[in-house]
Amino acid sequence: MKYSWTEFGEGVRIATQALKANRLRSVLTTLGILIGVVVVTVIISVIQGMNTYVTGELSSLGTDNVFVSRYPWMITSWEEWLRVRKRPRIEKEHFEFLEKYVTLAEAVVPEVATRRTVKYRTEDLGGVFIYGTTDKYMVSSNAMPEFGRFFTDNEIHHRRNVCVIGWEVADKLYKNKDPVGKRIKIGGQSFRILGVMEKRGQMFDFSMDNNVMIPYTVFLKVFGKHRSLDIQAKALSPEVVGELKDELEALMRRARGLRVGEESDFSVNEQSQLLEVYNNLTKVLWIVLIGIGSIALLVGGIGIMNIMLVSVTERTREIGIRKALGAKRRVILWQFLVESMFISSIGVTLGILISIGLATLVKQVSPIPVNISAWVAFLGIGFTISIGIFFGLYPASKAARLNPIEALRYE
Amino acid sequence: MMIELKDIKKDYHLGLETVHALRSINLNIDENEYVAIMGPSGSGKSTLMNLLGCLDTATEGTYCLNGSDVSDMNDDNLAEIRNREIGFVFQNFNLLPRASALHNVELPLIYNGTPSSQRHGLAAEALTKVGLGDRMQHRPNELSGGQRQRVAVARALVNNPSIILADEPTGNLDTRTGDEIMDLFETLHDGGNTIILVTHEEYIAEHSDRIIRLRDGHIERDEAR
Numbered sequence: 001m002k003y004s005w006t007e008f009g010e011g012v013r014i015a016t017q018a019l020k021a022n023r024l025r026s027v028l029t030t031l032g033i034l035i036g037v038v039v040v041t042v043i044i045s046v047i048q049g050m051n052t053y054v055t056g057e058l059s060s061l062g063t064d065n066v067f068v069s070r071y072p073w074m075i076t077s078w079e080e081w082l083r084v085r086k087r088p089r090i091e092k093e094h095f096e097f098l099e100k101y102v103t104l105a106e107a108v109v110p111e112v113a114t115r116r117t118v119k120y121r122t123e124d125l126g127g128v129f130i131y132g133t134t135d136k137y138m139v140s141s142n143a144m145p146e147f148g149r150f151f152t153d154n155e156i157h158h159r160r161n162v163c164v165i166g167w168e169v170a171d172k173l174y175k176n177k178d179p180v181g182k183r184i185k186i187g188g189q190s191f192r193i194l195g196v197m198e199k200r201g202q203m204f205d206f207s208m209d210n211n212v213m214i215p216y217t218v219f220l221k222v223f224g225k226h227r228s229l230d231i232q233a234k235a236l237s238p239e240v241v242g243e244l245k246d247e248l249e250a251l252m253r254r255a256r257g258l259r260v261g262e263e264s265d266f267s268v269n270e271q272s273q274l275l276e277v278y279n280n281l282t283k284v285l286w287i288v289l290i291g292i293g294s295i296a297l298l299v300g301g302i303g304i305m306n307i308m309l310v311s312v313t314e315r316t317r318e319i320g321i322r323k324a325l326g327a328k329r330r331v332i333l334w335q336f337l338v339e340s341m342f343i344s345s346i347g348v349t350l351g352i353l354i355s356i357g358l359a360t361l362v363k364q365v366s367p368i369p370v371n372i373s374a375w376v377a378f379l380g381i382g383f384t385i386s387i388g389i390f391f392g393l394y395p396a397s398k399a400a401r402l403n404p405i406e407a408l409r410y411e
Numbered sequence: 412m413m414i415e416l417k418d419i420k421k422d423y424h425l426g427l428e429t430v431h432a433l434r435s436i437n438l439n440i441d442e443n444e445y446v447a448i449m450g451p452s453g454s455g456k457s458t459l460m461n462l463l464g465c466l467d468t469a470t471e472g473t474y475c476l477n478g479s480d481v482s483d484m485n486d487d488n489l490a491e492i493r494n495r496e497i498g499f500v501f502q503n504f505n506l507l508p509r510a511s512a513l514h515n516v517e518l519p520l521i522y523n524g525t526p527s528s529q530r531h532g533l534a535a536e537a538l539t540k541v542g543l544g545d546r547m548q549h550r551p552n553e554l555s556g557g558q559r560q561r562v563a564v565a566r567a568l569v570n571n572p573s574i575i576l577a578d579e580p581t582g583n584l585d586t587r588t589g590d591e592i593m594d595l596f597e598t599l600h601d602g603g604n605t606i607i608l609v610t611h612e613e614y615i616a617e618h619s620d621r622i623i624r625l626r627d628g629h630i631e632r633d634e635a636r
Contacts, residue, residue, distance in 0.1 A: 322522075
């Protein structure tokens with residue numbers, strides 16, 4: 001005779017009865033599992049969400065953009081900083097040289113920035129990013145003016161005080177008026193507004209519309225020649241990014257007059273490096289978090305085991321009666337396994353529901369897209385069954401192996 | 412022959428010491444006999460009762476119950492034999508406190524896989540037989556001692572076992588309810604059941620047709636009355 005539905009039904013009956021008879025105890029045990037599940041699913045989901053978010057934001061830098069800068073984007077040691085800190089600035093001439101000879105780039109753009117307060121009549125707006133660049137900016141950052149036009153080569157060459165303002169600046173400083181043709185005061189100088197850039201949104205909570213673009217030649221004149229340029233190059237196609245890096249490295253070395261064997265005194269950076277850095281920095285954190293989550297689950301599981309052992313002891317006599325009446329080991333084993341799985345499945349179900357609630361909350365208060373994905377939920381269900389079985393098995397088999405005579409005599 | 416015990420010995424090991432609880436028991440019990448097993452404490456009567464009830468196995472010797480040799484059976488096979496062949500009635504009733512009288516009586520049926528459609532009917536029938544047809548949904552704590560023992564008797568009966576094994580069935584009851592239970596056994600015996608009664612009270616044993624007296628692990632006397 002195999003294990004029958006009748007026996008299983010009795011197991012479920014006993015489990016529900018036992019849980020009802022010890023309400024507080026059941027709730028507390030369930031709580032242990034619930035907390036474990038919430039911790040694990042929320043951690044996994046936040047990690048996933050963070051990764052999606054960061055990857056998405058970084059990709060808006062453009063996967064086919066390469067940046068020639070004075071310093072590497074990530075300096076990982078003090079020694080490295082000592083090595084790079086004396087590097088010479090990247091000058092206008094270097095940019096012009098790269099722009100002239102590069103073959104694998106669709107656009108090469110200088111970029112130099114500062115943060116200033118800008119004024120229009122009596123109104124002012126603080127913390128605006130002032131960028132010095134060229135008209136190729138439109139290609140490299142894939143953004144066009146919504147109204148008016150960008151400044152031209154000619155205006156750059158003759159260092160005209162002209163600018164294109166970001167969408168947010170236009171909105172805040174000029175309200176309902178058309179800013180094109182109006183003046184704006186930046187760093188004590190008056191500029192004529194040629195156009196307004198289209199809205200670009202945010203990157204890492206950082207507005208990309210709170211800015212003013214001016215010719216880089218004017219920037220260097222107004223804000224000082226001591227500034228080093230960053231040079232952004234957009235590859236002809238994503239496939240040639242690697243070759244473009246090599247080309248820029250070679251051209252830059254020539255512009256700097258470096259000899260073979262001399263170390264480059266500049267850096268060629270790209271977006272994927274940031275991703276790598278992000279992954280390296282967070283890897284350890286994720287392991288720690290998952291470790292904490294697992295400990296929480298383990299503690300919950302130990303809670304179940306503990307309560308099941310108590311339950312077995314309490315019901316020794318009942319087990320004796322059942323065995324005397326013909327219950328086989330398997331039946332008793334199942335009775336207790338069903339009970340422990342019952343507790344853990346309630347814990348996991350509630351835990352997943354609460355996690356979904358928490359995820360929704362996190363999504364609303366932060367830009368991180370936290371979602372409890374189906375596989376996390378399935379993982380949870382898998383966990384339940386394993387925890388229920390793993391931590392229930394020992395108490396259950398202890399019950400199953402009880403000697404009926406001793407069990408019946410148990411007071 | 413319903414029960415055949417041949418050269419049964421049972422030893423217990425308490426630390427280094429070996430206790431010979433039963434020393435060479437030979438015993439036959441026929442169908443529809445009404446037997447009382449008596450003896451002072453330490454005489455081995457509990458041990459014999461556990462062996463007869465298939466709750467334990469002997470150290471030596473053979474035990475045939477209703478044609479099958481149960482001497483060397485494992486835990487699960489013994490459970491099956493207990494379910495099919497033996498109805499227990501205990502001194503302290505041993506009912507499940509959280510289950511109704513009906514469910515308590517259903518238990519043996521659950522463990523032999525009787526479908527629930529038949530289970531309720533059989534259990535209700537057994538409860539009616541012991542005079543508790545109107546108390547089926549009551550829990551043990553809502554019943555008097557005598558009623559509890561009747562539930563236990565109904566549970567012992569429900570599976571139509573070969574023997575009903577009663578261990579001091581009146582020990583926790585007052586004289587009057589005890590007599591009622593003994594009357595119930597009488598009726599069952601008249602209806603064809605084999606009954607084995609373990610007791611140390613002479614007046615209870617007198618209800619039986621045969622008294623087996625144990626002393627120091629031996630059968631001291633075995634007399635039909």
